[in-house]
Amino acid sequence: MIFGPTPLEEARGAVLAHTLRLPGRVIKKGTVLDAEAIEALRAARHPEVIAARLEPGDIPENEAADRMAEAMLRPLIARSRAATGRVNLTAETAGLLRVDAAMVDRLNGLDESLTLATLPDHAVVAPKDMLATLKVIPFAAPAGALQVAEAMLRGAPAMTLHPFRPLRVGLVASALPGMKDKVIESGIEATRARVEALAGTLLPAERCAHATAAIAEALSRLRKAGAELLLVLGASAVVDRRDVAPAAIIKAGGAIEHFGMPVDPGNLLCLGRIGEVPAMVLPGCARSPKVNGFDWVLERLFAGVPVPPRAIMRMGVGGLLKEIETRPLPRGDAPSQPAVLAPRRPRRVAALVLAAGRSRRMAPLNKLMVPDRTGRAMIVRVVENALASRARPVLVVTGHERERVEEALAGRPVLMTHAEGYAEGLSASLKAGIAALPEDVEGVLVLLGDMPLVGPAMLDRLLAAFDPEEGRAIVQPTFRGKQGNPVLWGRELFAEILAISGDVGARHLTGKHGDRLVNVEMADDGVLRDFDTQDTLKGL
Known part of the structure; x- marks a missing residue:
């Protein structure tokens, strides 16, 4: 192709490169110049034009x-x-x-x-x-x-x-004692919206206890009802492919094909199959309508696209998601172009260690100062666990025997605050700690000074689950379904914590705000074991 200034004598059949405005006429870019156009150009005193002339080929x-x-x-x-x-x-x-x-x-x-x-x-x-x-x-x-x-x-x-195929989807929603109905219902409705946005139908959801046998029975009932895809929305996060909900898929005659995915949020997805019917244990973030790794797998299953383990393992590039407000939506409301993904900002969560109690049940000993076999006081063990986690800063609330506690922790990179009213009970220590937190922390992990078996890996699991935007503003550990400590509280709860009085903590707020709570199942009972009597200390 020849391109450039072209005399009018050679311009017939050439393609005009730029729009020209002539008296009474416009010749647009891309026009193939014919005799009439060339005559108009000549009349307008254009001796040449910028044009492209095609060559053979x-x-x-x-x-x-x-x-x-x-x-x-x-x-x-x-x-x-x-x-x-x-x-x-x-x-x-x-x-x-x-x-x-x-x-x-x-x-x-x-x-x-x-x-x-x-x-x-x-x-x-x-x-x-x-x-x-x-x-x-x-x-x-x-x-x-x-x-x-x-x-x-x-x-x-x-x-x-x-x-997308009009699949019939069965959903099992399990529950733990004390779990509010609205938490379960919100998870069911979020799942229904996803399924219907993909042209599917959600069968009446099966509610049951968070136990392997109960979930397995519910899955079997849904299969008999014609479910072509099975989903389990567990009451607590899956920590292993042999956990409660995955074990239920196996008990129902199925198999687990893959656990975990390199997509965040959505890491704790578990994919299996019962016969020819795909079966998934959903991550906790599936309770929210915002996009997560579950959406990626669900979309492929509805489209009949295979999702083998290797396909999940290859989702890491682009798998760090920022929540997208526009998905999932009904087809008519969805944007025609895909939303832009951006990395999710890390959360800043402080660790608050309560070390102000009078240790009355172990008097005359101060339980926090009891040494282990290496000579470290119990409070030192708890603080070192916090320092070994990703929580920052670590703030210690003192009260009873303040000087001894501060001396035991001397030289460690922790902040200290004193609860003047510590004798009033647990709420005084908790409020003193919350009031002393830096303004930029988004949450606080409240550690009890007499629970030294909660290691840094456990703390980091709780930190990883925290995401207020995803509806996870309260993170609570469990062991075999029993609620434990420490609990992670989002800043949105701070005002209510500061209003508590008496010798009580903030545990009652988990029931009040059950829709903002996520339970994280732990592999051992360290989250249940506190040491506040002579008898329990012997077990340590």
Whole structure:
């Protein structure tokens, strides 16, 4: 192709490069100049124009775009007519778009004149959504490169659209004692919204105790009711593929295929199968309508796209999600273009160690100062566990025998605050600690000074589960379903904690705000064991 200033005598059949405004007429960019156009240019005293003249072997832009689009067409994918070297490809139905990224890269590498831009692989699309755009950049493309592109696109699909199937979905929602109905109901409704957004139907949910046998029986009932996909929304987070809910899938005659995923939020997803029916244990974040790793797997299952363990393991790139307010939505309300993902900001959570109590049940000893076999006082063990975790800062509340506690902790990078009214009970210590926290902390992990068996790994598990935006503003450890300590409180609860009085803590707020609570099951009973009597101390 010859491009540049072209005398009018040589311009017939050339393609005008820039729009020209003449008296009483506009000749637009891309116009193929004929005798009438050239005469108008001459009359307007244009001796020459900037134009492109095609040579043998050049294919005009619209013809080139048209040929590439025809080679790309697959079932359920439509196309626009070619204009200015461009063809848009659109969806004829709702579904999941698969894109062969390697082929798109090879196509775009053939020649600078040929370009293809697509939505991301695994994009969820609605009818008439644009999937891709083909654009021939100059006014013509070389015939050789176009022929190679056509052969590539006909040989294997660069894109395929997998329509969502109207699956019947069964959901088991398990509960622990004291768990509020609205917590369970909100999880069911979030799941219903996801299922219906993908053209599915949620069968009446099965509610049961958070126990392997009960969940297994509920799964069996849902299979008999015709469920084509089984989901378990457990009362507490899964910590192992042999945990309560995964064990229920096995007890119901199934198998666990993969546990965990490199997507956050959504790490604790467990995928299995009962016969030919996929069965999933959902991560706790599935109680929220905001996007998480569960959505990625659910979309593929609805589209009939296999999700083997290797596919989950390859979700890490792009798997660090910032919550997206627009998903899931009914198809009519969903944006036509995918939302932008951004890394999630780390949460700053402090550790608050309560060391103010009078230790009346172990008098005359101060239980916090009792040494272990290495000579370390109990309070030192607790503080060192906190320092070995990701919580920062570590703040210690003193009261009874303040000087002894401060001396035992001397030299350690902790903050100290004194509860003047410590004799009034636990609430005084708790309020003193909350009031002394830095203003920029988003939550606080409240550690009891007589629970030295709660190690740093346990604390970090609680920190990892904390996400107020996801509905996890209170994080509580459990062991075999029993509620333990320490509890992590989001800043939104601080005002209510400061209003507590008497010899009580903030435990009652977990019931009041059950919709903001997540239970994290632990592997051992350290979260249940405090040492406040001589008898329990012997067990330590």
